Amino acid sequence: MRILYPLILMLIAATVACAQPAEPPMEALVLSDGDSGAQWNIAEATMEPDATHARSGQAMRFHVDVNHETGEPNYPIGWPRTYITVPEDIRDWRAWDFIDFWVYAETSRDSLPSTPLGFIVRCPDKANSFSMTLSEVRKDEWAHFRIATADLPNPADCTGLQFYISESNYSHGDVLDFWIDDVALLRYAEPTIISATPLNRVHYSDVSVLRVRVELTGMDEGASAEVLTKLISNGAPVRQSNARLGAGAHTIPLEVGANTPAGDYEVQTQIVGSDRTLSEPVRVVSSPWEAEAQ
Numbered sequence: 001m002r003i004l005y006p007l008i009l010m011l012i013a014a015t016v017a018c019a020q021p022a023e024p025p026m027e028a029l030v031l032s033d034g035d036s037g038a039q040w041n042i043a044e045a046t047m048e049p050d051a052t053h054a055r056s057g058q059a060m061r062f063h064v065d066v067n068h069e070t071g072e073p074n075y076p077i078g079w080p081r082t083y084i085t086v087p088e089d090i091r092d093w094r095a096w097d098f099i100d101f102w103v104y105a106e107t108s109r110d111s112l113p114s115t116p117l118g119f120i121v122r123c124p125d126k127a128n129s130f131s132m133t134l135s136e137v138r139k140d141e142w143a144h145f146r147i148a149t150a151d152l153p154n155p156a157d158c159t160g161l162q163f164y165i166s167e168s169n170y171s172h173g174d175v176l177d178f179w180i181d182d183v184a185l186l187r188y189a190e191p192t193i194i195s196a197t198p199l200n201r202v203h204y205s206d207v208s209v210l211r212v213r214v215e216l217t218g219m220d221e222g223a224s225a226e227v228l229t230k231l232i233s234n235g236a237p238v239r240q241s242n243a244r245l246g247a248g249a250h251t252i253p254l255e256v257g258a259n260t261p262a263g264d265y266e267v268q269t270q271i272v273g274s275d276r277t278l279s280e281p282v283r284v285v286s287s288p289w290e291a292e293a294q
């Protein structure tokens with residue numbers, strides 16, 4: 001059976017709940033959420049909008065009756081699957097940070113096998129695919145998946161998405177339902193530091209520059225943001241510097257002087273104007289060469 005409904009892509013602003021309290025606002029481009037989005041094709045399964053379990057509204061319900069005797073003649077133990085073709089005008093995902101989605105599972109089994117469900121992104125074809133086992137999918141629970149578009153083989157040309165099971169992981173007669181919701185591309189809606197790490201966790205006190213690797217996103221090409229980097233001792237900044245940086249990875253040289261007292265410090269980074277800070281520990285120790293130099 002083939003489900004037909006209008007292809008509606010919505011650009012929405014969404015604040016995505018996450019363990020980190022200060023997660024910055026994100027923009028989402030919904031590919032499929034049960035109420036809108038792309039048309040799903042199916043083989044040996046059904047895929048229909050359903051409200052039994054949904055993040056909101058309806059989700060897409062991927063239903064499989066595992067059957068080891070029917071299906072493709074040469075592969076009676078096959079691969080029930082559902083897939084969408086990404087519309088041509090949104091196949092370039094380089095301006096997006098993540099592909100994100102949720103999966104809820106019900107089954108006639110006591111629990112799901114360790115390889116319950118597979119996920120594939122074609123970039124652009126079978127030979128250049130990203131594939132992942134969704135091992136975190138559990139019976140009677142939601143599981144959340146967020147994949148960095150940078151991890152895809154070619155994020156500039158993503159042509160299709162697929163969810164599937166291998167019947168060999170299941171017993172004949174198993175009944176499976178997966179509710180798949182909020183399949184969306186996400187990006188940071190404002191300049192955001194996604195990581196900030198001292199290149200050396202141990203810094204020698206006589207080295208005057210402490211290098212910090214930062215990764216920035218949430219900006220258009222050519223745009224930049226001001227990054228404030230501080231060396232903190234006992235909660236108070238002892239050194240700081242500002243740098244204007246564009247999206248991508250950079251190394252910030254923080255001038256700390258040649259006589260930093262030994263001890264435990266923190267390196268704190270933030271976008272100027274944002275109250276979201278990232279902190280990483282760094283230990284300053286006496287130089288091993290000091291004794292020899294004297």
Ligand SMILES: [Ca+2]
Pocket residue numbers: 033034035054055056057058059181182
């Ligand atoms: Ca939904």
